[in-house]
Amino acid sequence: MIPSLSDFALQEKDVLQALSKATARDVDYADMYVESCVTDSVSMEESLVKRAVKSISQGAGVRAVAGERTGFAYSDDLSVRDLEIAADTARYIADSPQGDNPIAVTHRAQPSRNLYPLSQPLTDITTEDRVDLLNKIDVEARRYDPRITKVMASFNTEQKIFLVVNSEGQLVGDIQPLSRLQITCIAEDGDNRQIGTFGGGGRVGFTFYLEQDRAMEFAREAARQAIVNLGAVEAPAGTMPVVLGGGWPGILLHEAIGHGLEADFNRRKTSAFSDLIGQAVASELCTIVDDGTLPFRRGSMNVDDEGTPTSRTMLIEKGILRGYITDRLNARLMKIPLTGNGRREDFRSIVLPRMTNTFMLAGESDPQDIIRSVKKGLYAVSFGGGQVDITSGKFVFSASEAYLIEDGKVTKPVKGATLIGNGPDVLKKVSLVGHDMKLDEGIGTCGKDGQSVPVGVGLPTIKIDEMTVGGTAMG
Amino acid sequence: MMSELATSHSDRFSEMAAAVLKRAKTLGATEADLLVAEGDSISVQIRLSQVDRLSKAREKVLGLRVFFGKRSASSSTSDFSEASLDRLVQDTCRLAQAVVEDQSSGLPSADQMAADYPELDLKDSRQLSVEEEIDLARRTEQAAFSADSRITNSEGAECSAGYGSILLANSHGFTGSYASSSYSLSVSPIAVDNKNGGMQRDFWYSAKRKFHQLDSPEYVGQEAARRTVRRLGSQQISTQEIPVVFDPETAKGLLGHLASAVSGYSLYKGASFLLGQLGQSIASDLVTVVDDGRLPGGLGSRPFDGEGLATRKTIVIDKGMLTSYMLDTYSGRKLGMASTGNASRSVGENPTVGATNLFLSPGIHSPEDILKSMKRGLLVTDLIGFGVNLVTGDYSRGAVGFWVENGEIAYPVEEVTIAGNLKQMLKDIEMVGNDLEFRGRLASPTVKIRKMMVAGH
Numbered sequence: 038m039i040p041s042l043s044d045f046a047l048q049e050k051d052v053l054q055a056l057s058k059a060t061a062r063d064v065d066y067a068d069m070y071v072e073s074c075v076t077d078s079v080s081m082e083e084s085l086v087k088r089a090v091k092s093i094s095q096g097a098g099v100r101a102v103a104g105e106r107t108g109f110a111y112s113d114d115l116s117v118r119d120l121e122i123a124a125d126t127a128r129y130i131a132d133s134p135q136g137d138n139p140i141a142v143t144h145r146a147q148p149s150r151n152l153y154p155l156s157q158p159l160t161d162i163t164t165e166d167r168v169d170l171l172n173k174i175d176v177e178a179r180r181y182d183p184r185i186t187k188v189m190a191s192f193n194t195e196q197k198i199f200l201v202v203n204s205e206g207q208l209v210g211d212i213q214p215l216s217r218l219q220i221t222c223i224a225e226d227g228d229n230r231q232i233g234t235f236g237g238g239g240r241v242g243f244t245f246y247l248e249q250d251r252a253m254e255f256a257r258e259a260a261r262q263a264i265v266n267l268g269a270v271e272a273p274a275g276t277m278p279v280v281l282g283g284g285w286p287g288i289l290l291h292e293a294i295g296h297g298l299e300a301d302f303n304r305r306k307t308s309a310f311s312d313l314i315g316q317a318v319a320s321e322l323c324t325i326v327d328d329g330t331l332p333f334r335r336g337s338m339n340v341d342d343e344g345t346p347t348s349r350t351m352l353i354e355k356g357i358l359r360g361y362i363t364d365r366l367n368a369r370l371m372k373i374p375l376t377g378n379g380r381r382e383d384f385r386s387i388v389l390p391r392m393t394n395t396f397m398l399a400g401e402s403d404p405q406d407i408i409r410s411v412k413k414g415l416y417a418v419s420f421g422g423g424q425v426d427i428t429s430g431k432f433v434f435s436a437s438e439a440y441l442i443e444d445g446k447v448t449k450p451v452k453g454a455t456l457i458g459n460g461p462d463v464l465k466k467v468s469l470v471g472h473d474m475k476l477d478e479g480i481g482t483c484g485k486d487g488q489s490v491p492v493g494v495g496l497p498t499i500k501i502d503e504m505t506v507g508g509t510a511m512g
Numbered sequence: 513m514m515s516e517l518a519t520s521h522s523d524r525f526s527e528m529a530a531a532v533l534k535r536a537k538t539l540g541a542t543e544a545d546l547l548v549a550e551g552d553s554i555s556v557q558i559r560l561s562q563v564d565r566l567s568k569a570r571e572k573v574l575g576l577r578v579f580f581g582k583r584s585a586s587s588s589t590s591d592f593s594e595a596s597l598d599r600l601v602q603d604t605c606r607l608a609q610a611v612v613e614d615q616s617s618g619l620p621s622a623d624q625m626a627a628d629y630p631e632l633d634l635k636d637s638r639q640l641s642v643e644e645e646i647d648l649a650r651r652t653e654q655a656a657f658s659a660d661s662r663i664t665n666s667e668g669a670e671c672s673a674g675y676g677s678i679l680l681a682n683s684h685g686f687t688g689s690y691a692s693s694s695y696s697l698s699v700s701p702i703a704v705d706n707k708n709g710g711m712q713r714d715f716w717y718s719a720k721r722k723f724h725q726l727d728s729p730e731y732v733g734q735e736a737a738r739r740t741v742r743r744l745g746s747q748q749i750s751t752q753e754i755p756v757v758f759d760p761e762t763a764k765g766l767l768g769h770l771a772s773a774v775s776g777y778s779l780y781k782g783a784s785f786l787l788g789q790l791g792q793s794i795a796s797d798l799v800t801v802v803d804d805g806r807l808p809g810g811l812g813s814r815p816f817d818g819e820g821l822a823t824r825k826t827i828v829i830d831k832g833m834l835t836s837y838m839l840d841t842y843s844g845r846k847l848g849m850a851s852t853g854n855a856s857r858s859v860g861e862n863p864t865v866g867a868t869n870l871f872l873s874p875g876i877h878s879p880e881d882i883l884k885s886m887k888r889g890l891l892v893t894d895l896i897g898f899g900v901n902l903v904t905g906d907y908s909r910g911a912v913g914f915w916v917e918n919g920e921i922a923y924p925v926e927e928v929t930i931a932g933n934l935k936q937m938l939k940d941i942e943m944v945g946n947d948l949e950f951r952g953r954l955a956s957p958t959v960k961i962r963k964m965m966v967a968g969h
Contacts, residue, residue, distance in 0.1 A: 106564060
C-alpha cells in the first residue's frame with residue numbers, strides 16, 4: 038500500500054505551491070515531509086493490564102538547503118497557509134528572494150519492494166488481543182521460578198505514514214509499521230533483589246509474537262536473566278580479554294565505529310575516524326556492514342526519510358575502512374555515494390545520517406573454541422545501553438548479563454559492568470570471530486542530537502584480546 | 513509576538529477543554545482530565561561562523577485521560593479539528609473499557625486542587641529575532657576560538673528561545689494555566705593536540721527563563737574553550753581504589769539517580785535500591801536534598817503539577833535521613849501516602865513522578881579545598897554510558913577528568929570507568945562544596961566520595 042497526499046487531505050498542487058516558496062536562487066535543494074503517526078501502547082504490572090495509551094501525531098516539516106546551510110520549519114497544522122509559512126521560513130536561510138520556478142512532480146517513485154508486508158495492519162490489532170498477550174506473559178514469567186516477584190511488560194505499536202516531495206520533482210512515500218514487546222522481571226531472594234529484561238520486535242505484525250512461542254520465550258528469558266543475576270558476584274576491574282556473545286552485543290559496533298562513520302561528523306572532521314578511509318581500523322577478521330534492506334528488521338526501511346531506497350553499505354572490509362553512511366546533504370557536499378541513511382525521528386526533526394542495521398559478518402571460529410582460548414576474562418552476552426564521544430573516539434557499553442571465564446570455561450555470573458574502549462583501536466584487538474552471526478531481537482533505539490530512531494545490530498561471537506572492564510573487584 | 517499568540521489562544525483552548533470533558537462525560541466517563549500544551553521556538557546553529565541550521569517550530573498538542581470507575585486510558589493528538597477530537601474521545605473511552613480495574617486509579621480528590629497561583633517569574637516576553645540569535649551564537653563560537661589557538665574546529669554554537677503555555681482542566685471543574693519561556697546558549701568546540709593529532713571536544717552552556725539572566729556569549733565561549741583545551745593530553749590511569757570528586761555537572765547526575773530511586777513508581781514496582789528505607793539514614797549527614805517546585809524563575813518550577821496539585825518544597829533527604837519519597841496521586845495511593853505534588857506529565861501519557869528543582873544543599877568547603885584534601889584521587893568532569901542499576905544501586909560508568917596528586921591537578925584522564933554501589937556512595941560522601949549554582953532543573957555543588965573503584969590499564 039502506498040500513501041498518497043489525499044490521506045492527509047492535501048492536494049498535490051497546494052503542496053507544490055507551498056514547497057516552491059522554499060526555493061530561491063541560492064537554494065540547492067528543498068523538501069517537504071508530511072507525516073502521520075499512530076501509536077498504541079498497553080502495559081501490564083502487578084498482573085494487571087491497567088494502562089492503555091493511544092497517540093496520533095501529524096504534521097509537516099519543510100527544509101531548504103543552501104550550501105552547508107539548512108533552514109527548517111515545521112507545523113503540526115496541515116493547512117495550506119501553515120505549510121506556506123513553514124516553507125517561507127525555511128527559505129530564510131538562503132538569504133535571497135523567493136524563487137518563481139514552479140515545481141512539478143516528475144518522478145513519482147514508489148518503493149520497488151516491500152520489506153515489511155504485514156497480513157494485518159498494526160492499527161487493526163484489537164486491544165483485547167494485546168491485553169491477552171500481556172496476561173499470558175505474566176503467567177509464563179512467574180511460572181519460570183517462584184523467586185520472580187514482579188513482572189512488567191509492555192506492547193507498543195507504531196504506524197508511520199509519510200510522503201516526501203522535493204524540489205527535484207520527486208514524490209515518494211512509505212508506510213512503516215513498527216512493534217515491540219518488552220518484559221522486565223524482578224527476582225527476590227531475601228534482601229537480594231535483581232532485574233532482568235528482554236524483548237523483541239521489528240517491522241512485524243502481531244503474529245510474529247505468537248509464532249514459535251516467541252512471546253513466551255521472551256518472558257522466560259527476562260525471568261532467567263533476573264534469576265541468574267541473583268547469583269552474580271562482583272565484576273572484575275581492569276583490562277582483560279573479553280568474549281562477546283552473538284546478537285545484541287553488536288551494540289559494540291554501533292558505538293565503537295558506527296556513529297564515527299556517520300557522514301556529518303566526517304564532513305566536519307570532528308570524528309575520530311575522519312580521513313581514515315582506506316586505512317586499517319580493525320583486524321582483518323572484521324567485515325562490517327550497515328544494511329537497511331533486511332526484511333522485517335527494526336532498522337530496515339523501503340526508503341529512508343528523504344525517499345532514497347536503503348542499501349547495504351560496506352563500512353569495514355577485512356579491517357579496512359571503506360565508507361561512510363550518508364544522507365543527501367552530506368553525500369552532495371562530500372561528493373560521495375548516497376547510501377539511503379537519511380533519517381529523522383518525525384516531522385519535527387531534521388534529517389541526519391543514521392545507522393539502520395549494523396553488523397559484523399560471520400567468521401570461521403567455533404564459539405566454544407573462542408571461550409576455551411581465554412584463560413581469565415569476561416564473557417558478556419547481554420547489554421543495556423552504550424554511548425560514544427565521537428571526537429575522542431572513547432565509547433562505553435554496559436553489560437547486563439556477563440560471566441567470568443576461568444581456564445577456558447564460563448564460570449560465575451558477574452554484576453553489570455561498563456566496558457570502555459577507543460573506537461579506532463578496539464576492533465584491531467579482535468583475534469577470533471565465530472561462525473554464529475546473529476542479529477538482535479529487535480529492541481534497539483539510537484539517540485543522536487535528541488532524536489530517537491529504531492535500529493538493529495548484529496554480531497557473531499568474538500574475542501577482543503584486551504578491553505577495560507569497569508567492575509568493582511580488584512582483578 | 514509568539515507569547516502573545518499563546519495568551520490569545522488560551523481562551524479558545526479552555527473552551528475546547530470544556531467541550532472535550534463534556535463529551536467524555538456524555539459517553540459515560542466518570543472522571544476525566546486533559547492537558548493542552550502549545551509552544552513556539554526558534555533556534556539557530558552556527559558552525560565556523562556560518563549559519564548551519566535555522567529551525568522554527570509551532571506546536572500544539574492535547575492529552576486526554578478518561579476514567580470509567582477504576583478503569584482508565586489516555587490519548588493525545590495534535591489535530592484540534594472538531595471531528596478529530598470527537599474521534600479521540602470515543603477511542604479513549606473505548607480503550608478505557610478494555611483494560612482492567614485498578615483500585616488505585618482516579619483523579620486526586622477535588623479538595624486537593626491547587627487554589628493559589630504564586631507568581632513564579634517563569635516568563636520573559638523578550639522576543640529574539642533570527643538576526644539576534646545568529647549574532648549571539650556567532651559571538652559564542654567566536655569567543656571559544658579566540659580563547660585558545662588550539663581550538664581549531666567546532667561542532668557548532670546554538671542559540672534558542674522557546675515560549676510555551678500549559679492548560680490543565682479536569683472534571684472537578686479545575687482549570688489552570690501558565691506560560692513560560694526559556695533561552696539557551698551553548699557551544700561545543702574541538703581542540704587538537706599538536707603532539708599526536710588527537711582531538712578533544714567539550715561543551716558549555718547557559719539556560720535561563722529570563723533572557724537577561726543568560727551568561728554572556730563571551731563567557732560561555734571562553735568557558736567551553738577552557739573545558740575543551742584542558743582535556744588535551746588525556747591518559748588512562750591504572751586500576752585502583754581511590755577517592756573520587758564529582759564536579760557540579762557530574763554530581764547532578766548522582767541527584768538524577770537519586771530522583772529515580774525515590775520516585776513512587778520505582779518504589780511500588782520494587783525497582784529501587786531505596787525500597788523500605790524511609791525514615792532511615794541512607795547518606796552521610798552532610799547530605800540534604802531538597803525538591804522545590806516554587807523556586808522563582810526555576811527551570812523546573814511550575815505553579816501546579818501534572819494533576820493540578822499545588823507544587824511545594826519537599827525535603828527528600830535531611831542530613832542523611834530519607835525523609836520523603838517523591839509521589840503523584842497514583843504512586844502515593846499504591847504506597848499508602850499522599851502526593852507530594854510531583855506529578856509530571858508528558859501530554860498523552862499517564863502522569864509519572866518528576867523532580868521539579870532538585871538540589872543538594874551546599875556545604876562549607878571550596879572546590880579547591882576539596883581537591884587539596886586528596887593526596888591521590890580522581891576529579892570527574894564528564895561521564896558517559898548508562899551503567900546504573902537502580903534496582904541494586906550498582907554503578908559503573910565511563911569517566912573523563914583529572915588525576916589529582918598532592919591536592920593539585922596533575923594531568924587529564926580518559927578511558928577509565930568508575931564503579932561502586934549508590935547505597936555505599938551516598939554514605940561515603942565525605943565533603944560537599946559551597947559552589948551550588950542553578951544551571952538547570954537539577955543542581956549540585958562539588959561532592960567528594962571517600963573511595964570508588966577506578967578501572968583503567
